[in-house]
Amino acid sequence: MNTQNQLEKPVGIGYWFLMEILLIIPLINIILALIFAFTAENASKRNYFRAWLIIAIVISVLYYGAMVLIANSMGSVVG
Secondary structure (H helix, E strand, O other), X not given: OOHHHHHOOOOOHHHXXXXXXXXXXXXXXXXXHHHHHXXXXXXXXXXXXXXXXXXXXXXXXXXXXXXHHHHHHHHHHHO
């Protein structure tokens, strides 16, 4: 089979369902996303996991920033 045709082969719904289940599990999700983001031969898989990693990083930064603000606010109220 031609490599270009293999890259454009659609991915089934069962695969995406399994991936979403695995992405719920902490630590497994990060490892899995990193592996597929850099090694997947299918362009749609690779792009999906790259986007997932970017979103995870943005959410993590916002979450930890909010926690620092809350901790500082609580410290100023208590202290």
